[in-house]
Each structure stands twice: as C-alpha cells, then as structure tokens.
Amino acid sequence: MNERRPIRAKSGTNYEGTSTHNRRVMIDALRINGALSRADLARATRLTKQAVSNIIEELERDGLVTAGETVRRGRGQPSTPYRLVPEGAFAIGLQIDRHVTRALAVDLMGNILARAQATLPPGGPAAGARVVLALIAEVRSALAKVASQSERRLIGLGTAMPGPFGAGVGSSGDDPWMMEAWQRYPLLETLRSGTGLDVGLQNDATACATAERMVGAAHGLDHVICLYLGYGIGAGLILGGELYNGAGGNAGEIGMALLRNGSGVRTPLEHRASLASLYQHLEIDPAAKDAHEKIAQLASSDDPRMGTWIEAAAADLRWSVHLIETIFDPQTVVLCGGTPAALAGRLVEAMQPLLPSIADRRERTLPRLQLGLTDPWAVALGAAAGPISRAFDPRFSAILKD
The missing domain is CATH 1.10.10.10 (Winged helix-like DNA-binding domain superfamily/Winged helix DNA-binding domain)
Structure with a gap:
C-alpha cells in the first residue's frame, strides 16, 4: 500500500x-x-x-x-x-412516528437488506405496540432469508422516536408534538421481551445524525451538526467524533427554542418551520398515506402557498444555523430528515445567504450548510446504525490523543 x-x-x-x-x-x-x-x-x-x-x-x-x-x-x-466483512454483524432499526412505523435491517457497513412499514392504528401504544412487534418480526424474517447467519450475528435493535424525552410527561392530555402517550409507555421493556434483543433508544434527530455519520454527509467528520427537519425539528450533535445526547437524552432539541412572532407571542421553532407546520399551512392531513407525495409535488411546482411557507421557514432556519454555528463551531451543518428532496433543496437555497457567524472562515474546505439524507427511511436507518455504533465504534473520550 x-x-x-x-x-x-x-x-x-x-x-x-x-x-x-x-x-x-x-x-x-x-x-x-x-x-x-x-x-x-x-x-x-x-x-x-x-x-x-x-x-x-x-x-x-x-x-x-x-x-x-x-x-x-x-x-x-x-x-x-x-x-x-459486511456480513460480520447485523442490526435492526425501528422508527416510531406519530402516524407510521418503519423497520429495516442493515449489515455492518450500513447496507439496507430488508425493510417494511405500517400505519399505526388509533388508540396509542397499547394497540400500536402489537403492530410494531409484528413489523420487527417481518423484517427479521426477511433478513434471515438473505443472510443465513443473521440471527447469530444480530447485535441489537435500535429505536428512534420524537423527543424531547421526559419533558411534559405526566401532564394531562397527549401533546401531539411530543407523543406523550408513547413516552409514558414501557416501550423498551416491551421490545426487549417481545424480540429477545438488546434495545436502545434515540430521538429522531440523533438517529438521523447517526445515519449521516455512517453513510451520509457526516461520514469521516468529527464536528457536524445535523439539522433534522421532519414532523418536528431537532439537531443531532456529532462532537469530537462522538454522538452527544446530553444529560437526559434531549441535547439538540432546537425545535423547542422559543421565537417571537410579529405580535410578540413566543412560539416554538418547530411550530413554525417543521413539516407539521407545513401540513397545517397547506391543510393536508399528515396521517394521509399520500401526504408525503403531496408535499413533494407541491415543492416541485410553483404553488404560491408553498413559496410563502418556504420564505418564512427559511428565515427561521437561517437563524437556527447561525445559533448552531455560534455555539458548536462545526465543520459543517447538514440539513437532513424525512423532508422530500425537492422541498429540502428549496429550503437550503432560500436560506442563502447565511447570517454572518464565527463559522464564516476563509480556510473552510466544506460548505457551512449542505444537504444530507432526505429520505423517510433515514431515521430508521440511523436507529439501525445505533447498535452497530454501540458495539464497534471507539469511545475515546477517556483515551485522547496527545
């Protein structure tokens, strides 16, 4: 060599x-x-x-x-x-979102070998857990058909769902932004007993960052913030080459940041610039099976309602990038998530020029903002990468270079 x-x-x-x-x-x-x-x-x-x-x-x-x-x-x-050897290890990733659940299986290199999705029934986790377990079993069976040693080398089940975790749990009602019912439910215990696998949990933004780190724009980089744009908004933090989760697993919940509107009322960022806010703006039912396709079609057209939302959302997201750069000084910020590619591309374009920040250096080799994974399966992929990361990635915070 x-x-x-x-x-x-x-x-x-x-x-x-x-x-x-x-x-x-x-x-x-x-x-x-x-x-x-x-x-x-x-x-x-x-x-x-x-x-x-x-x-x-x-x-x-x-x-x-x-x-x-x-x-x-x-x-x-x-x-x-x-x-x-890609077949050296396998893992399953599970995404639980508000209306849909997705599961997929990957090998050691992050190659997707099997996947399936299902609509979550009304009634919350009591009914939804049965659907989730059936979906995992379906993917596990499909994996065994394409990888004969998958059961012996299956190292775990990674799970991802929207955060923040623990915030507001125990209050009356079920906040649709926070999926409180699922957070109160003994999900990890149910998954462990139902699958016999080691189970881990990430929020969806961190899971997306895990996917970017394994096969996406953050591969091989040590300081990256993944700005996750899905039903809500979050930030997956890759700091010093490791994923950072925070004391309560809620690091990067930038969607909870409060912004003032024109009337001086404070509203969370994710209520203004997430897909949920876009669904509301366009009067589209997010539970509809074709909701994602409708958004993609409108983003590819000259629909004036879409243009209005993009202009307002881009202004808020531009501020978010400025805040992220000021606090973390990353090599790059990656916009990623389940947003249709056409919409994500228009947002990145509309966010230019970015606000001045400490990241605006002449010696930069990477763009301050770039587009990452724009795939509804990105969160499930990151969830599957979680067990592989826990089993094989170096935890070097205690063993540093000179």
Whole structure:
C-alpha cells in the first residue's frame, strides 16, 4: 500500500487493558477509509505493528475482517489490504412516528437488506405496540432469508422516536408534538421481551445524525451538526467524533427554542418551520398515506402557498444555523430528515445567504450548510446504525490523543 496515503483514524493506546478500545479503533479506521494494510493501520492509529497484527488476527477469527490480495509496489515489502466483512454483524432499526412505523435491517457497513412499514392504528401504544412487534418480526424474517447467519450475528435493535424525552410527561392530555402517550409507555421493556434483543433508544434527530455519520454527509467528520427537519425539528450533535445526547437524552432539541412572532407571542421553532407546520399551512392531513407525495409535488411546482411557507421557514432556519454555528463551531451543518428532496433543496437555497457567524472562515474546505439524507427511511436507518455504533465504534473520550 502507498505509505503516503492520508488516513483518518482515532488513536489507539499501547497500555495494557485497552484491547477493546484498540479493536474498536481498528474497525472504525477500516469503515472510514476502506481497505488498509497493517502498516497503514499502525501508522494511522499509533499502535505498534505487533498490536495491529494481533487485533487483525482476532477480527479475522471473529468474521469481521477479511484479507484481500497481496499488493506489490516497487522494491518494498508486499502488503495485504484488510477490509470489513459486511456480513460480520447485523442490526435492526425501528422508527416510531406519530402516524407510521418503519423497520429495516442493515449489515455492518450500513447496507439496507430488508425493510417494511405500517400505519399505526388509533388508540396509542397499547394497540400500536402489537403492530410494531409484528413489523420487527417481518423484517427479521426477511433478513434471515438473505443472510443465513443473521440471527447469530444480530447485535441489537435500535429505536428512534420524537423527543424531547421526559419533558411534559405526566401532564394531562397527549401533546401531539411530543407523543406523550408513547413516552409514558414501557416501550423498551416491551421490545426487549417481545424480540429477545438488546434495545436502545434515540430521538429522531440523533438517529438521523447517526445515519449521516455512517453513510451520509457526516461520514469521516468529527464536528457536524445535523439539522433534522421532519414532523418536528431537532439537531443531532456529532462532537469530537462522538454522538452527544446530553444529560437526559434531549441535547439538540432546537425545535423547542422559543421565537417571537410579529405580535410578540413566543412560539416554538418547530411550530413554525417543521413539516407539521407545513401540513397545517397547506391543510393536508399528515396521517394521509399520500401526504408525503403531496408535499413533494407541491415543492416541485410553483404553488404560491408553498413559496410563502418556504420564505418564512427559511428565515427561521437561517437563524437556527447561525445559533448552531455560534455555539458548536462545526465543520459543517447538514440539513437532513424525512423532508422530500425537492422541498429540502428549496429550503437550503432560500436560506442563502447565511447570517454572518464565527463559522464564516476563509480556510473552510466544506460548505457551512449542505444537504444530507432526505429520505423517510433515514431515521430508521440511523436507529439501525445505533447498535452497530454501540458495539464497534471507539469511545475515546477517556483515551485522547496527545
């Protein structure tokens, strides 16, 4: 392999008792860069060649890494590139939204192998949980048909739903913006007992950021804020190469930020610039099966109602980007979520020019704002990436580079 090839990797450590961290560092380097030789890995991770060789052999035995054909370049020693085995691990991701639930299965590299969705029935989680469990079983069965070892290598179930978590729970009624009934329901316990899998939970914005980190615009970057635009609004925070959730799992709930309207009344950002506000503006039932398609069609047309909403929403989102940059100083802000691509593209265009901020530097190599995943399945994909991240990504906050 070419020794001058730039490689992105976390630092390993040669101290005793840190084999798990070093193993994760190696997997992370192979996921970000693709095939690498042992010399490449040693140079990038700062581990000894012997440590790298020991870990590579262990990963090969575990079916997570495989060797490619030996490469000979010039007079130097031949090198063998190693790559991750996609079939080394599988995970299932579940999205629970206000009117629909989606589930999909991915491999170690984030490739989608099976997926299905269902409409959530009225009656809240008591009835909806049965639909959710049936949907997971359907996807799990479909995965087993295309990957014979999927059950043995299925590492968990990731779940994503709108936040904030715990805020307002216990109040009277069910706030449609916050899905209080689902938050009060013992969802994780129900999923664990119904599937036998390890279950994790993220809010939908963090899940979308997880998807961007694995296969999207945030892949290989360490400081990215993913501005999630769906039924509500949130921000997934990738800080120092790790997802940041906050003390209560609600970090990045920017949709709850209060803004003053022309009359001086404070309203949350997501009541003004989310898909829910657009549905209200266009008088479209968000529970309708063709609601997403209607939005996409109107965004691709010259509909004046859509134009009015885009102009107002873009002004609020422009302020959001300014606030995000001022607080977090990211490499880039990624607009992502289940918003139709035509609408997301128009919003990004309408948000220009961005407000001045500390992120407006001459030496920038990435745009301050860019378009990411615009797919209704992005949240479920991020939910599925969650168990893979927990099992294989380095947690290096306690083991830093010099």
